[in-house]
Amino acid sequence: MRFGVFYEHQLPRPWGPGDEAKLFHEALEQVVLADKLGYDYAWEVEHHFLEEYSHSSAPEVFLAAAAALTKNIRVGHGIRQVIANYNHPARTAEGLATLDIISKGRLDFGIGEGATRLELGGFHIPAREKRAMALEAAEQIANMMVMEPYPGYEGKTFTMPCRNVVPKPVQTPHPPMWMACTNRDTIKIAASIGVGALAFSFLDPEEARSWADIYYGIIKSEQCVPIGHSVNATIAMVSNFSVHADRAEAIRRGQEGFEFFSYAINALVAHDTRPGRSSLFEDFLKSRAKQDDEIIAASKMVERVANGIGTPDDIRRHIRGFQDAGVDQVIFLQQAGRNRHAHICESLELFAAEVMPEFKAQVAEREAKKAKELAPYIEAALKRKKRMAPLADADIPIVGASVARAQVNQGGR
Numbered sequence: 001m002r003f004g005v006f007y008e009h010q011l012p013r014p015w016g017p018g019d020e021a022k023l024f025h026e027a028l029e030q031v032v033l034a035d036k037l038g039y040d041y042a043w044e045v046e047h048h049f050l051e052e053y054s055h056s057s058a059p060e061v062f063l064a065a066a067a068a069l070t071k072n073i074r075v076g077h078g079i080r081q082v083i084a085n086y087n088h089p090a091r092t093a094e095g096l097a098t099l100d101i102i103s104k105g106r107l108d109f110g111i112g113e114g115a116t117r118l119e120l121g122g123f124h125i126p127a128r129e130k131r132a133m134a135l136e137a138a139e140q141i142a143n144m145m146v147m148e149p150y151p152g153y154e155g156k157t158f159t160m161p162c163r164n165v166v167p168k169p170v171q172t173p174h175p176p177m178w179m180a181c182t183n184r185d186t187i188k189i190a191a192s193i194g195v196g197a198l199a200f201s202f203l204d205p206e207e208a209r210s211w212a213d214i215y216y217g218i219i220k221s222e223q224c225v226p227i228g229h230s231v232n233a234t235i236a237m238v239s240n241f242s243v244h245a246d247r248a249e250a251i252r253r254g255q256e257g258f259e260f261f262s263y264a265i266n267a268l269v270a271h272d273t274r275p276g277r278s279s280l281f282e283d284f285l286k287s288r289a290k291q292d293d294e295i296i297a298a299s300k301m302v303e304r305v306a307n308g309i310g311t312p313d314d315i316r317r318h319i320r321g322f323q324d325a326g327v328d329q330v331i332f333l334q335q336a337g338r339n340r341h342a343h344i345c346e347s348l349e350l351f352a353a354e355v356m357p358e359f360k361a362q363v364a365e366r367e368a369k370k371a372k373e374l375a376p377y378i379e380a381a382l383k384r385k386k387r388m389a390p391l392a393d394a395d396i397p398i399v400g401a402s403v404a405r406a407q408v409n410q411g412g413r
Contacts (some may be wrong), residue, residue, distance in 0.1 A: 001359040002322045004041030004331040005034050008054040012281030017121045026341040035070035037352035043067055043078030049118045051278040053264040060095050067103035075103050078140035079180045079196050084135040084158035085123040090165055091136045097169040105170035111138040112180035113209050116268045142228040143388050144203030145174040151391045162397050167377030173229035187211050191218035194226030194381055196234040211302030212326030224381040231378045233329045240308035243347040247310045248296045254309050262286050312354040365375035
């Protein structure tokens with residue numbers, strides 16, 4: 001089992017001067033700490049215009065800073081908005097390769113499309129076409145990172161002439177690819193295109209087992225036709241995360257924030273929004289069904305909790321349930337709502353000291369066994385891939401300079 005930390009950069013109102021800057025710099029401090037403690041991944045989402053819920057609109061900048069400050073932890077786009085309206089595929093390919101170089105080959109690349117009208121409407125993306133647009137772009141991004149030169153593309157959502165997209169990434173053929181998954185349908189899509197599943201749904205271990213069975217069943221079948229030039233057969237599940245020796249204190253420190261996380265994304269999808277005048281956190285507090293004291297009292301009536309909030313023993317059992325279900329990585333959502341920086345750091349340290357070693361000791365054996373089991377299926381899947389034909393040298397077009405000269409002669413008109 002591997003472990004990651006995850007960032008939306010949530011900032012509930014009211015905002016004070018310097019609050020955004022403090023949020024970003026504290027998150028970087030947390031990633032540096034996670035690196036020192038032996039966590040495996042630092043994931044950063046990309047969202048636009050989602051006040052309070054996510055101020056992470058330029059993940060490539062944050063991840064570059066994180067890569068420069070760390071040595072071992074992998075940095076992951078979890079996810080990058082790949083539709084051309086958000087980010088032209090060539091610009092995404094260039095940014096990914098540059099970040100892979102900066103991080104010395106520690107980059108993972110998750111693909112996403114956005115779900116809210118604030119994002120989709122802000123970039124004039126038809127909601128019904130977003131999935132097809134994202135998959136079309138993602139396939140070409142992978143081609144751009146691999147092919148020299150990229151032959152060019154005439155597609156439904158973007159076109160591009162022949163160009164050699166540089167730089168090229170350190171990892172070959174390209175960084176591991178993932179896809180955001182929020183339900184069984186998207187789990188099926190991720191498996192069918194041979195990418196890792198970033199499961200952004202809070203599941204119990206039994207439901208996680210069902211998702212894993214579906215995912216790996218497709219990976220092993222003829223339905224798997226890779227979108228990239230490699231297969232990343234991996235499932236990562238997002239989990240709440242607040243750890244303390246006293247379960248009640250863990251709940252006090254984390255429960256409200258994680259409830260806000262779930263409330264906010266549902267509200268952004270379902271409710272009308274006035275840009276610049278959001279009231280997400282205020283509305284959340286009014287809607288909250290139970291307060292912390294009630295939740296703490298209920299937790300004392302059971303032997304354990306199973307949602308990632310609790311004592312080291314609670315969390316250990318929580319992780320074992322995911323491991324037994326076939327999950328490969330647990331991603332901790334430690335920064336949510338008004339969760340405090342000091343408490344986040346304490347949770348990271350306590351988990352690393354008392355829970356992580358047991359699972360770290362099993363990683364090499366488990367991953368070697370899995371790789372051996374999946375090798376023939378992955379080989380067969382890559383043979384099914386429909387690859388873009390490279391251009392022969394004689395067919396590579398010459399890009400003339402005459403247009404540029406004419407523009408200069410005409411004063412740039």
